[in-house]
Amino acid sequence: MRNIRKDYQKGKPIVITDKTKPLDLLEIWINDALENGVTEPNAMNIATVDSNGHPRNRMVLIKHLVNDEIGFFTNLNSDKSIEIQGHSRISCTIWWPEMERQVRVEGVTQKMKKDLVEDYFFSRPRKSRIAAWASDQSKKLESRKKLEDRFDYYNSKFEGGDVPLPPFWGGYIITPERVEYWEGRPSRLHERVVIKKSENSWKTERLYP
Ligand SMILES: Cc1cc2nc3c(=O)[nH]c(=O)nc-3n(C[C@H](O)[C@H](O)[C@H](O)COP(=O)(O)O)c2cc1C
Known part of the structure; x- marks a missing residue:
C-alpha cells in the first residue's frame, strides 16, 4: 500500500x-x-x-x-x-x-x-419493484433461497397487474x-x-x- x-x-x-x-x-x-x-x-x-x-x-x-x-x-x-x-x-x-x-x-x-x-x-423496472417487496432490508436472511422464494412469491402475486x-x-x-x-x-x-x-x-x- x-x-x-x-x-x-x-x-x-x-x-x-x-x-x-x-x-x-x-x-x-x-x-x-x-x-x-x-x-x-x-x-x-x-x-x-x-x-x-x-x-x-x-x-x-x-x-x-x-x-x-x-x-x-x-x-x-x-x-x-x-x-x-x-x-x-x-x-x-x-x-x-x-x-x-x-x-x-x-x-x-x-x-x-x-x-x-x-x-x-x-418509473423503476418491474423486477426492481418486485425486489423492493421481496427485501426485508437490513434484517437477517436465513438463506439466499429464502430471498429468491420471496421474489418468486411477489412476482406471482402481482402477475398480470401493476406492482404497487x-x-x-x-x-x-x-x-x-x-x-x-x-x-x-x-x-x-x-x-x-x-x-x-x-x-x-x-x-x-x-x-x-
Ligand atoms: C453503488 C451502490 C448504490 C446503492 N444504492 C442504494 C440505494 O439507493 N438505496 C438503498 O437502500 N441501498 C443502496 N445500496 C445498498 C446500501 O449500500 C446498503 O447495503 C443497504 O441500503 C442497507 O444499508 P443499511 O443496513 O445501513 O440500511 C447501494 C449500494 C451500492 C454499492
Missing part, C-alpha cells in the same frame, strides 16, 4: 458563482462525471448515527437533485432509515476518482413526500447546511471550498487541504 501513489493533476480553481445555491456545482460535477463515462456518477456514501452515537455509512444513489436538495430511496425499515428517524442529521460523500473530485454534503433529512416516491417507484408501492418503501430528502467541494491538484496542494449556512445567509471559505 505504501507505494500506491497518485499525483492529482486535473483540478482547476473552484469557482462558486452563486453561494445561495450550494448544490449547483454538485449538479455540474455529476454531469461532468456522466459525460466522462464514470460508473455510477450519482453514487454517494451516507453516514448516519444510531441511538448510541455509533456512526455507520453505506452507499446509496442520488435520485433527486432539485431546488438545492438531494434525495435517495430506500426501505423505510432499514437500519439507515431507523437511524435517520432517530437522528435526522446526515453526512454524505461523493467521490469520482476519474475526475479527482469529492463533494461532502452535511445537512438535515426529512422523509420524502409520497407523490415523489410514487413518481420514482413507478410497498408501504415500507420511500425516500429521504437532504437539505444541506454545509457543502464542501474538493479537487485534486499537484503536490497534494488540493482545492477545498466550503459553502456553509450561517443564520439565514450562506458563506464561502477556502480550507487548507
Whole structure:
C-alpha cells in the first residue's frame, strides 16, 4: 500500500458563482462525471448515527437533485432509515476518482413526500419493484433461497397487474447546511471550498487541504 501513489493533476480553481445555491456545482460535477463515462456518477456514501452515537455509512444513489436538495430511496425499515428517524442529521460523500473530485454534503433529512416516491417507484423496472417487496432490508436472511422464494412469491402475486408501492418503501430528502467541494491538484496542494449556512445567509471559505 505504501507505494500506491497518485499525483492529482486535473483540478482547476473552484469557482462558486452563486453561494445561495450550494448544490449547483454538485449538479455540474455529476454531469461532468456522466459525460466522462464514470460508473455510477450519482453514487454517494451516507453516514448516519444510531441511538448510541455509533456512526455507520453505506452507499446509496442520488435520485433527486432539485431546488438545492438531494434525495435517495430506500426501505423505510432499514437500519439507515431507523437511524435517520432517530437522528435526522446526515453526512454524505461523493467521490469520482476519474475526475479527482469529492463533494461532502452535511445537512438535515426529512422523509420524502409520497407523490415523489410514487413518481420514482413507478418509473423503476418491474423486477426492481418486485425486489423492493421481496427485501426485508437490513434484517437477517436465513438463506439466499429464502430471498429468491420471496421474489418468486411477489412476482406471482402481482402477475398480470401493476406492482404497487410497498408501504415500507420511500425516500429521504437532504437539505444541506454545509457543502464542501474538493479537487485534486499537484503536490497534494488540493482545492477545498466550503459553502456553509450561517443564520439565514450562506458563506464561502477556502480550507487548507
Ligand atoms: C453503488 C451502490 C448504490 C446503492 N444504492 C442504494 C440505494 O439507493 N438505496 C438503498 O437502500 N441501498 C443502496 N445500496 C445498498 C446500501 O449500500 C446498503 O447495503 C443497504 O441500503 C442497507 O444499508 P443499511 O443496513 O445501513 O440500511 C447501494 C449500494 C451500492 C454499492
